[in-house]
Amino acid sequence: MSETVVVKNVFKKYKMHKSSKEKFLDIVLPRGYGEDFYALQDISFTANRGDVIGLVGVNGSGKSTLTNIIGNVIPPTSGSVKTIGQTSIIAISSGLNNQLTGRENIELKCLMLGFKKREILELEGNIIDFADIGKFIDQPVKKYSSGMKSRLGFAISVTIDPDILVIDEALSVGDQVFGQKSKNKMFEFKDKGKTIFFVSHSMGQIKEFCDKAIWLEYGEIKAFGSAKEVVPEYEKFLKQYKAMTKEEQQTFREEVIRKQSGFAALKE
Numbered sequence: 430m431s432e433t434v435v436v437k438n439v440f441k442k443y444k445m446h447k448s449s450k451e452k453f454l455d456i457v458l459p460r461g462y463g464e465d466f467y468a469l470q471d472i473s474f475t476a477n478r479g480d481v482i483g484l485v486g487v488n489g490s491g492k493s494t495l496t497n498i499i500g501n502v503i504p505p506t507s508g509s510v511k512t513i514g515q516t517s518i519i520a521i522s523s524g525l526n527n528q529l530t531g532r533e534n535i536e537l538k539c540l541m542l543g544f545k546k547r548e549i550l551e552l553e554g555n556i557i558d559f560a561d562i563g564k565f566i567d568q569p570v571k572k573y574s575s576g577m578k579s580r581l582g583f584a585i586s587v588t589i590d591p592d593i594l595v596i597d598e599a600l601s602v603g604d605q606v607f608g609q610k611s612k613n614k615m616f617e618f619k620d621k622g623k624t625i626f627f628v629s630h631s632m633g634q635i636k637e638f639c640d641k642a643i644w645l646e647y648g649e650i651k652a653f654g655s656a657k658e659v660v661p662e663y664e665k666f667l668k669q670y671k672a673m674t675k676e677e678q679q680t681f682r683e684e685v686i687r688k689q690s691g692f693a694a695l696k697e
């Protein structure tokens with residue numbers, strides 16, 4: 430099997446700031462300021478060509494942080510991520526520049542990916558067709574609704590025909606027609622054997638689309654395996670979590686934060 434994404438011992442550390450003064454001190458002091466917080470702790474896994482991997486976990490478990498690292502949007506604090514092939518990330522806030530028009534965003538993104546002028550013109554037509562946002566294509570993105578932004582983001586990401594696709598909740602916005610169109614495109618990519626990472630809070634979507642799943646908890650991998658095994662385990666946990674009282678959920682969340690900060694103490 431050919432490897433497409435190799436993630437080794439990845440950590441992502443943030444500083445927690447209680448005030449803007451602490452944030453300022455963090456910038457000016459040579460060793461920074463604030464309590465360490467690990468959004469990801471020692472993440473390692475390998476994805477192969479054709480893998481469609483669902484990322485599940487409660488709010489704040491690190492799904493977006495991990496997809497942003499795989500998509501090369503943010504760097505890990507330590508560890509390594511090797512991707513073989515062109516990676517494209519689709520998220521609700523999909524890295525569009527708000528000041529530029531939709532058309533300018535398309536051109537900028539294609540230029541950054543190294544496409545030639547002639548290729549860009551061809552891609553531009555296909556992207557505009559797919560996004561189907563009418564005259565808004567020549568309006569600045571700051572005037573778009575969140576649905577329009579995600580349509581444009583999705584259209585750009587799929588039209589450039591990447592080898593590795595990272596989809597972060599993209600299907601949860603937009604109307605039914607566009608939803609169906611994007612779903613068809615995702616299944617087409619799956620059939621072509623591309624590597625896909627898919628983040629969703631909808632277990633129905635994960636079960637329908639993904640063969641494998643990674644369950645993140647406290648920024649760590651709690652389980653990685655076939656979606657058929659991991660998703661029911663996660664659903665069992667979710668059921669217990671939802672059955673907790675507000676106070677118990679609060680204690681659970683505090684425990685999460687304690688573990689994520691505690692990792693720093695453990696290492697130092």
Ligand SMILES: Nc1ncnc2c1ncn2[C@@H]1O[C@H](COP(=O)(O)OP(=O)(O)OP(=O)(O)O)[C@@H](O)[C@H]1O
Nearest residue numbers: 443444467468486487488489490491492493494495
């Ligand atoms: N730029 C940042 N600075 C500080 N903390 C951050 C930053 N980005 C994310 N975090 C923290 O890292 C943790 C993981 O966040 P992340 O967005 O990856 O989780 P998630 O699983 O995608 O959550 P959700 O399901 O709510 O989207 C959270 O506790 C979040 O508050």
